[in-house]
Amino acid sequence: MCSGVSEVLSSVVKDVDQAVSRNINGAQLLHELLSAPWLCALLKIYECLLKFQRLTPSPVLPYAAGLSHEVSPARELCSLLSSPHIQGATIRKDEATGDIYIARVIHGGLADRSALLHPGDLLVEVNGNPVVGLEPEQVIHILANSQGTILFKVIPNPSQASNSQTLVCMRAMVDYCPLQDSSIPCPDAGMAFSRGDLLQVVDQSDGQWWQARKLPCATSCAGLIPSASMLKSKQREQWWCQPLQCSLTSPAGFRRSFRVWKRTSYRKRRQSCTTCSPNTNALSTPYEEVVLYQRPPQENHRLIILVGASGVGVNELRKRLIKLNPSTFQGPVPHTTRSIRAGEQNGREYHFVTKELFEYMVCNHRFVEYGESKGQLYGISTDAIDEVLKRGRMCIIDAEPHSIQLLRTKKFKPYVIFIKPPKRETKQKNEYFAELEETSKLIEAKYKQFFDSVLVNDDLQDACIELCSIIQQAQDEPQWIPVSWGRAED
Known part of the structure; x- marks a missing residue:
């Protein structure tokens, strides 16, 4: 068959087309077969292979002949080197036998795409040099000093595990840097991530080191990250090394939603419901499995929580948003132990309750935040939030950062x-703004x-418009949520 098979096929199709026009029996079926896109693509690939064979001579490797004689199941792997290590693969040594094995193949790397290397394969030689008994560092040194084509002699792993693992998406709840981790097998193959990053875990076969990619760029080569159990162990070690810190929170943080009270009243009493919450853990989960969630029309709207440093304009944004569209946005009605006043209505300005009931609700963790002013207790309850959502409204609250986990x-x-x-430029900063900026950085970290x-409040009106857009997207477009939120009730 000549290299111009596509031209020959095109000529044949034209002849068959004439036969179709003359209504010759079977011509239509033959025309459809010869015009199939897959056939045209196959012939073009064949032509490219013929052209490549003519222009690119096969390499002559004087030491390749020994491959099929000394080790019958061995195979040769060329050009899988990216100094100073095999591109997309790591090696390990069996201390008992001295053998060098392929420890793992990085998903998306050259070794993975070639499908020539697999975890557990025995590495016998590199460019004719036996590697049995060498340390992994010595093998890497041989690879780094090699020039031109690199030839591996490899005995395949007879019990290769199936690589059809389910992809899992996770949100990183901690920071990690492989260059600062002395336990990682290969720092260059590690992947750094920060709190809040979305990770697509592609391989969890290793109990200590997983392979993952960062989203949304999931087409890149995967990197090594610690498994959940290993990262949890590292957290535990770091936690025990840290000095004991008091769990009480600063009274200056309790603000915004309760500005009906004077600022000086905040100092009298302030409690964080998370300090006694049963969900509070000294050590956080390093990864949180997430899924894409699209809110069904029949479900309640998602709760919108605004968080920010005191003075950044969170409460002003919340109030302006509610004023802009009160039929859509609404805040929860606070609870209080003070007496009802003339013109007030229970459940409108406040939920008026007894001190005993208020304290009972505190003990049962039903308040997001609460405090005391002039001898009376005030608080925002989860029940009040639920009331707004059940009415079909979007509930907007501004909360302290430590209250997020409760909600x-x-x-x-x-x-x-x-x-x-x-x-702001450094020369434009005053003491107040510098403190505001520093507090915001601490909260974000x-x-x-x-x-x-994240929304930057540079101009209140512009920020309010952008906030409306963000909230609309949160309700109507797919968003990442913890996988436990999307599971059906047991």
């Missing part, structure tokens, strides 16, 4: 928006794994 439930499916202050979106 992260399947019932509320909260969407958390972090409000940041605008950037500690809680950004819970943030679904």
Whole structure:
């Protein structure tokens, strides 16, 4: 068959086309077969292979002859080197036998795409040099000093595991840097990530080191990350080495939603419901499995939580949003132990309750935040939030960062928006703005794994418009949520 088979096929199709026009029996079927796209593509590939065979001579390797005699199941692997290590693969040594094995093949790397290397394959020789008994560092040194084509003699692993693993998406709840981890097998193959990053885990076969890619760029080569159990162990070691810190929170943080009270009243009493919450753990989960969630029309709207440093304009944004469209947006009605006043209505301005009932609700973790002013207790309850959502409204609250975890439930499916202050030139900063900026950085560094979106409040009106757009997307477009929020009730 000549190299111009595509031209020959085209000529044949034209002749058959004439036969079709003359209604010759079977011509139509033959025309459809010869015109099939897959056949045209196959012939073009064949032509390319013929052209490549003519222009590219096969390499002559004087030491390749020994491959089929000394080790019958061995195979040769060429050009899988990217100094100073095999591209997309790591090696390990069996201390008992001295054999060198392929430890893992990185998904998306050259070795993986070639399908020539697999975990557990025995590495026998590199360019004719036996590697049995050598240390992995010595093997890498041989590879690094090799020039031109690299030839491996490999005995395939007879019990290769199936590589049909289910892809799992996870949100990183901690920071990780492979260059600062002395336990990682190959720092160059490691992948750094920060709190809040979305990771697509492609391989969990190793109990200590997983392979993952960062989303949304899931087409890139995977990198090594610690498994959940290993990262949890590292967290535990770091936690025990840290000095004991008091769990009490600063009274200056309790603000915004309760601005009906004077600022000085915040100092009298302030409690964080998360300090005694049963969900509070000293060590957080390093990874949180997530799935894409599209809110069905019949479900309640997602709770919208605004978070930011005091003075960044969170409360102003919330109030302006509710005023802009009160039939859509609404805040929860606070609870209080004070007496009802003239013109007030129970359940409108406040839920008026007894002190005993209020304290009972506190003990049962039914308050997001609460405090005391002039001898009376005030608080925002989860029941009040639920009331707004059940009425078909979008509930907007501004909460302290440490309250987020209490609200992260399947019932509320909260969407958390972090409000940041605008950037200012150093010469334009005053003491107040510098403190605001520093507080915002601290909040973001500690809680950004819970943030679904970030909004810079440079101009209140522009920020309000952008906030409306973000909230609409949160309700109507697919968003990443913890997998437990999407599971059906047992």
